[in-house]
Amino acid sequence: MVAQLELKEVSKIYRVGDNVITALDRVSLSIAKGDFISVVGHSGSGKTTLVSIVGGILRPSSGQILFEGEDICALGDVDLSGYRNERIGFMFQFASLLPMLTARENVMLAALFAQERSREEQQRADHLLDLVGIGERVEAYPGELSGGQQRRVAIARALMNNPGLILADEPTGDLDEETEAEIMKLLGRINREQEVTMILITHNAALARTADRMLRMKNGRLVGVTERE
Numbered sequence: 001m002v003a004q005l006e007l008k009e010v011s012k013i014y015r016v017g018d019n020v021i022t023a024l025d026r027v028s029l030s031i032a033k034g035d036f037i038s039v040v041g042h043s044g045s046g047k048t049t050l051v052s053i054v055g056g057i058l059r060p061s062s063g064q065i066l067f068e069g070e071d072i073c074a075l076g077d078v079d080l081s082g083y084r085n086e087r088i089g090f091m092f093q094f095a096s097l098l099p100m101l102t103a104r105e106n107v108m109l110a111a112l113f114a115q116e117r118s119r120e121e122q123q124r125a126d127h128l129l130d131l132v133g134i135g136e137r138v139e140a141y142p143g144e145l146s147g148g149q150q151r152r153v154a155i156a157r158a159l160m161n162n163p164g165l166i167l168a169d170e171p172t173g174d175l176d177e178e179t180e181a182e183i184m185k186l187l188g189r190i191n192r193e194q195e196v197t198m199i200l201i202t203h204n205a206a207l208a209r210t211a212d213r214m215l216r217m218k219n220g221r222l223v224g225v226t227e228r229e
């Protein structure tokens with residue numbers, strides 16, 4: 001397997017007063033392009049820390065992270081934010097859309113942080129909103145959309161810069177079961193059709209098992225990897 005993403009003995013240590021917190025403890029793993037990976041574990045087990053480091057939001061205390069062969073820990077701040085904005089798509093717990101911008105503008109916002117600004121941005125935003133099933137609502141404001149529809153906008157936004165990898169941190173946490181399943185199905189479809197790697201943190205064990213591989217975190221350590229049957 002040619003790895004798209006490789007972590008070698010990655011640790012993250014916080015010092016808070018006299019306390020030393022090992023948020024991530026020598027995690028090594030290898031992910032191929034196009035994989036759908038789920039991450040499970042109790043609260044505080046290091047899941048968010050793991051995806052934050054992979055996404056270049058946090059720097060590790062030690063270890064190495066290779067993305068498409070490039071050592072991202074060696075990047076300076078400007079290059080690291082370029083990596084974050086142009087190569088990674090993010091989805092957070094809440095859809096975190098800006099309420100004063102329309103669905104289209106929220107999706108276009110992603111391009112603002114990337115280098116490539118062009119006239120095609122609006123067309124791309126509309127195309128992506130169509131792809132996630134809300135092409136009719138490009139002019140709607142978040143307050144006019146349901147929770148599920150807001151997630152669809154968030155998925156379109158994550159795709160805006162054509163990332164190689166999408167990191168989703170409990171993106172459906174507060175949705176009802178049915179809508180959550182719908183959004184998960186959509187993420188699976190996007191993963192296959194767009195050939196974008198997906199790393200998804202979820203509390204939903206049944207959904208986690210539908211991934212190609214399920215990573216189990218405990219006390220900052222990667223304690224298990226389950227391949228889908």
Ligand code: ADP
Nearest residue numbers: 014016021023042043044045046047048049050
């Ligand atoms: P999870 O996402 O699995 O709930 P986190 O990655 O958020 O876990 O946290 C892992 C551990 O690191 C927890 O013990 C948490 O309290 C600690 N932690 C996270 N961020 C910080 C921080 N900025 N400062 C100190 N400790 C932190």
Ligand code: MG
Nearest residue numbers: 047048049169
């Ligand atoms: Mg978390």
